[in-house]
Amino acid sequence: MHLLPLVLYALAAAAYTAHFARRDERVGRFATAALAAGVLAHTYLIGMQTVEAGHAPLVGTTAAISAFVWLLGLSYLYVELTASERSMGAFVAVLLTGLAVIPAVDTTVSPRPPVLQSPLFTVHVMSLLFAYASFALACVLGVTYVLLFKEIKAKHLGFFYTRLPSLQTLDVMNSRAITVGWIFLTVGCVVGGIWAAQVQNSTDPRVQAMSLADPKILVAVLSWVIYSFAVFARKAIGWSGRRAAYLSGVAFAVVLLNFVLVGYFLTKSHNF
């Protein structure tokens, strides 16, 4: 059962890639169905874990990655259906599959320590995960923007030219994804700060480690600075198009680094 979402995500990734390369409409529809089935199976899994543990499985990096994959799948499906644009699927589904390996291998649901028993904790985690999902979409949009931009600049109209929507569309969608992500990132960080202040007196060593000096918090603040700059730069100094695309790629690399590497190996405050 733990493997089912991963299998379906992998199937969707293969189908999206085949659809992107060969542009067979039926394969495309199959890819969407596979992804939807994956998200559904994942929903069921998370639901079962919630019932089993008595709380949402958001404790620990693995659980957070699982929830992130689920949210990204859901957000992407929403974007695909509202924009009727399937070409991003190849990129998103590959990312999903890569990340879904982690919760599929490590299936334990961490118990929730007393310090996390606060509604603020759920708000904190969910906002940040939603922000990350938006940033992942922005990153994919940015990457495809650059690929298409290079083709048009090089006057060699080929693979991506026939498969991707216009630069303008990619840029507008990128801008939206960054803005939405930035709002949730801000909310997530602020709520985290408030909550950390509330539990200051806890003896839990992890709470004691809650400071800007902790790598997880430091990099989170750094990514907030980068995304704030991205939002500001677009509005104020015209960093749209290619620059915005590069920026959303670099910024998401930082987010992913913080999420996975720092989350597993470096942080002393967020290792639940």
Added chain:
Amino acid sequence: MRLYAVGLSHRTAPVELRECVDFARGGVAQALVALAARAVGREVVVLSTCNRAEIYAVGENDATADRVSRFFSEYHNIPHERMADHLYIRSGADAARHLFRVAAGLDSLVVGEPQILGQVKSAYAAAHEGRFTAALMNRLFHSAFTAGKRVRSETGLGEGAVSVSYAAIALAKKIFGDLKGRSVLILGAGEMAKLTGVYLQAQQVRQIAIASRTLVTAENLAGHLGGTAVAWDALDSALHAADIVVTATGASEPVLTRARLEDAMRPRRGRALFIIDIAVPRDVEASAGDLDQVFLYNIDDLQAIVQENLARRTAELSHAEAIVEEEVARFVAWMQSREIVPTVVALRQRFEAIRQAELARLEPKLSGLPPEARSRVEEITRLIVEKLLLTPTEQLKAVSDEAMIVAYADALNRLFSLPTEKNASEPDTESEVAS
């Protein structure tokens, strides 16, 4: 029942003749009514576009094709001798293949052009509405739509602009998305500038500004295109407002130098600028294309794209033809399996008649039985006949080889001395069995 396609197209007839046999002029509906009035065929569809005039008909034998081909000249009052050499006549699978190739754009003047599928659809819709079609035509045209759609979605046949102006507009759309709300600046007021302006105007751009060294010629073109004229020395501010710039002046030195465009780009804050340089010699310094967010294409670049697209379309031809063949095979299999239907119907009627006759013969012996037992006997005999016929019916319907169908039909007719053809092909029972 046989399928026929009779017509002429840009491949077989000169434009003067095609103009004369335009069914669309008087209305396709009228032509359909005229065809029905002359009882040309059982089912008819008229396809008439500027490049072809074709009639698809279902009839008993080759006389149908002859009637259709005469109809072309009679309906349009053209001597048949003038017409006959240009008409092609296809029947059976060839007729289906012809229609599928037409619907897929394989028979079009510009191979892969997308309009034809819509034209085939409306030709069928007109005939269907007027009840000029039945099972065979319905299936034929729906298979043609499938073939057309598959070729469009599974091959790159219709992809890529094959003229310079369309290539430029497709590029602009790839950069800006919708061109509505975009501003165009045209430099120069000559023929080329005018032509491009007309194309862009058709895309419903927000505004077209024309700049020329002599304001009067700019004003003339502006009047023609519904745009505004810009004085030559106000060029820089016009550049600032524009999203798409078309340069077509006769200047011998570049009008838009890299330095000038660099200055123009600065206040645009990353807003993209698409420059189409169709002037020879070029109006825009080539190195300007290196500037960020400037997309510069000259006439050679566009022509190279057109050549590439043409080559790509040619490469997709065999793939498209293969799809058409697949659909033809599927349709022909269905069409031929239909031919066995009268035999199947006759066979079933024969068995049922025997059953009824035997029940009638045994009536004196059965009359003593209680009603339940009688109905049981009725049911059992019916089931036995059903069971006996089940496998043969399935097997017969699965036969798709024409020669085999004839052989089977012949054998069954002899073995069971079935009535041949006379009463067997009632349309109602036929469609019932066929479904």
